[in-house]
Amino acid sequence: MxxxxxxxxxxxxxxxxxxxxxxxxxxxxxxxxxxxxxxxxxxxxxxxxxxxxxxxxxxxxxxxxxxxxxxxxxxxxxxxxxxxxxxxxxxVVRDEQLYAATARRFFEALATKGELPPLNDVLVEDYHDHDPSNPQDTIGMDAMRREVGMWRGAFDFSFTVEDQIAQGDRVCTRWSWNATHKGDFLGIPATGKKVSMTGATIHRCTADGKIAEGWWQYDRLGLMSQLGALEDLER
The missing domain is CATH 3.30.70.100 (Alpha-Beta Plaits)
Structure with a gap:
């Protein structure tokens, strides 16, 4: 103990x-x-x-x-x-890593069935998202909801948190993602395929426990391969 x-x-x-x-x-x-x-x-x-x-x-x-x-x-x-x-x-009879818990709630919210939750209980209004797959950073709550909406429109998915490390105002989450391709994704029509990815996200949190910034790394190339988008290039 x-x-x-x-x-x-x-x-x-x-x-x-x-x-x-x-x-x-x-x-x-x-x-x-x-x-x-x-x-x-x-x-x-x-x-x-x-x-x-x-x-x-x-x-x-x-x-x-x-x-x-x-x-x-x-x-x-x-x-x-x-x-x-x-x-x-x-x-110590109870030890809550509050920032880590916020990060978990964030991933749970992204995968919520039905309508996307407001996200304002986990993200600050001017949240700044860094995704190397996007040509520009996603800045602001509305822009983030549109980005998430694109993924939710293309896939039914869930996250599994594999590991978390918290230090100072940063939380690093290693996750796995499992999904069914149900709609258009970057010009690829729905295939109905079961797909998966692994990745890690670092979040910077504010003093009140909300997430202010995020940095993503994930196997997008592997995802595109599973969707068959690389088959023509491989021939």
């Missing part, structure tokens, strides 16, 4: 503490077990800081605490604090 430790402290010497933390990171390289570290400053009290440290488990956190470098740095950190810091140990 993921374990998180909150360290609540007051200091007027944060710059020195920051350098101390850099020193600890360097000294424990290859040995520390922490996977994520965040330090936040209280907006209403410039001397109040909270550090959030994440570990894979409580046991890994204890192994990290037992490092001689950790004990030494802790003593130096206490000396920089205006008062004794307090510690809160937390077992």
């Amino acid at each position: 993921t374990f998180v430790q909150l360290i609540d402290c007051r200091t007027s010497r944060f710059d020195e503490m920051n350098r101390l933390m850099d020193s600890w990171v360097e000294q424990t390289k290859g040995k520390r077990t922490a996977t994520h570290n965040i330090i936040g400053k209280d907006r209403s009290d410039a001397a109040h800081f909270i550090e959030i440290v994440e570990f894979p488990s409580y046991e890994e956190a204890m192994r990290n605490s037992n490092l001689p470098e950790t004990d030494r740095i802790f003593q130096e950190m206490v000396a920089l604090c205006d008062e004794m810091p307090t510690f809160t140990d937390l077992d």
Whole structure:
């Protein structure tokens, strides 16, 4: 179970503490077990800081605490604090990757049966879409709905999310796409063929959790081959 430790402290010497933390990171390289570290400053009290440290488990956190470098740095950190810091140990019982969840909702919305959902709950109004298969980027909600409408008019399809990696305001989703060709697609009449593609999309999200920008990579050439569009070229 993921374990998180909150360290609540007051200091007027944060710059020195920051350098101390850099020193600890360097000294424990290859040995520390922490996977994520965040330090936040209280907006209403410039001397109040909270550090959030994440570990894979409580046991890994204890192994990290037992490092001689950790004990030494802790003593130096206490000396920089205006008062004794307090510690809160937390077992993580729920962990939502909100941006990743938004990306999943986006793919689900694209494949919704019937009328296309508004998309304004997942995309910003001036959403910017980068698709190397298009001569120009798609910019704005209306343009994006037209682009999606073209695909939905040509195929009945679904997405399967295979992997997701979230970092900062970016989410990378590796997906597979399965479809039935039911209508005109780039001049190719409906064939009724079952087709599939794999690809990956990187989304940039805003602070309120909506998607502001997207970059696509997918096997469009493979799709065209499945539709028979390359047969004449191969002869």
